[in-house]
Each structure stands twice: as structure tokens, then as C-alpha cells.
Amino acid sequence: MNWFALSVSATVLMTVFEVISKKLVSNHARTDPVAYITTSFLFVALFSLGAVGMEGVEVRGAPVPLIGLVGLMTLAYAGGPILFYRAMSRVALADLIVLTRLRTILIFLAGILLFGESASWIKLAGTLCVLAGSVILVAGEHLDLTRNRYLAYAIASNLFYTVGALADKMLSAEYLSVSFYQFLNFFLPAMMMMVLVPQTASRVVGIIRDRVVLGAVLVNSIFFFLGFNMLFRAYASGGEISRVNVIYSSQTVLIVVLSVILLRERDRWQVKLASGLLVTAGVFLLK
Helix, strand or coil: CCHHHHHHHHHHHHHHHHHHHHHHHCCCCCCCHHHHHHHHHHHHHHHHHHHHHHHCCCECCCHHHHHHHHHHHHHHHHHHHHHHHHHHCCCCHHHHHHHHCCHHHHHHHHHHHHHCCCCCHHHHHHHHHHHHHHHHHHHHCCCCCCCCHHHHHHHHHHHHHHHHHHHHHHHHHHHECHHHHHHHHHHHHHHHHHHHCCCHHHHHHHHHHCHHHHHHHHHHHHHHHHHHHHHHHHHHCCCCHHHHHHHHHCHHHHHHHHHHHCCCCCCCHHHHHHHHHHHHHHHHHCC
16 A cells, blocks of 8 residues: 555544543543553554564664664653543543644644655645634633643643654654564553553553453554554655644544544534534645
8 A cells, every 4th residue: 555545544543543542541431541551552562563573673774863763752652642541531532632633733844844845835724724723622612721631631742742753754764664663662652651650550450450441452452553553654655744644633523523423522512523624624734
């Protein structure tokens, strides 16, 4: 598959993953959000290790920037998920996804500044659409960003995920084979999350002992593994970071619709849908 087909496939798989994740870590669920995502990371790392066994390990480039990028990636993909999934446990999925699409703008700007990707007035209009969609959501939903720390977590996670996406692009395209990078991309942050949140390790053990929860996490981790594998292959196949991210961000409307239908997040759904449509229009203009 080419980078476009890989990006679309990754988007669909990750949409399924996020919707199931919301069910598992919602406020009345018995699964701790940080322990949940740590367990998911460990499963994906295990699946990736199997792929490494079949494809082998390939390391390219100078060791110093490679080590630096791997360290940066580890911190980004430990901090981002801790904030994002804690927010997911208390914030409606539709609201959460729209607020975290702000990373599209950050990645777009980084693509221009760091990778020399093209800029235009159309892309500027797309940036404004993303911002407008987020403002509409905050105003229309009466979301108080100063009092709800979980909304602040969601917005702060944008910075971590932006740094992670930049590391993804460079490491998967220039330094490491896809399967080996995917293993490092999930195993190292999982270890770091257990360091940053010490009680996570014991809670991961609790998930493993609960057969019902473990089965749900295991099945959902398959979607997680396949989604990110295709995302990394899209980068490795020559997809520009801004374009791949635009396609990936188009999941906004799909998630908004699914959250209304499957998760019954129907409070002010018209505002959520209008905001999601505006954000999706913005990310496609950024293409």
C-alpha cells in the first residue's frame, strides 16, 4: 500500500481503538486510565517484538542523534498518554478529540520549520478552522478550562504528542526499521510511565489478573498495534508528516458521530458535531 492508503487504514483502526478505550476507562469503569494505557503499550510492544523476529532489526545513521531522538520519543509518549487517558476518564470523548486536534497546527508548523514542507494561504485557512472549531466547542459546551484540570490535561497532551510525531517521522523514516521502532516506541514509554506514576505497575498486575478486563485490553491492543504499524509505514513510505497527520486527524468527525451513537454522549451533540466538522475541514485544508 502507498502512504495514503496506509494513513487511511491507520485512521480507521485508531478510531475503533479510541472508542473502545473510552468504554474501558470512563469514570464509572474499574480500570485505571494510566494502568490501562501502560498495559496496552506492553501488549503492542509484545506484538511488535514478534514482527521484529520476522523482519529483523535495522539501525541506520549516527548513534548520538539516534539516542537523543529515542530519549525524546520516550518522554513524549509517556507524558502524552498519561495526560490524555486521564482526561479521557472524565471528559466526553467528542470534546476530548476536538481539543486534542490542536496538535494538527503544531505538527503543521513543525513540518514547515523543521522539514521544509510547503505553506500556503489555504493551509493558513485550515489552521484558523481548527482553532475556530476548538473555540466553538469550548464556548458552546461551556467548558471551563481553568477549573477542570482534565480539560487542561487534554490540551497539554498536544505538546507531548507533537514532539512524539516529530520523533516518529525521523526515526521511522531515517534511523530504524518500522517493526523495531514500533517495539521501542511502546516498550520504552511503558517503562517510563511506571516510573513517572509508581502505582501503575501494581495496577497493571491487577488488570492482568482480571480476565474480563484483560481480554478487552488485549483485543483492543490489536487495533492499536495495527493502527500504529500502518502509521509508521506511511512515514517510511514517504508520507509528509503534515499530510499523514491531516488524514489521521480526520477521525474527528467519525469519533464525534460514534460517541453520540455508541457512547450516548448526546448532550449538545449539535455543538460537538459542528465543531468536529469545522476541525475536520481545517485539517483537510492543511493537506
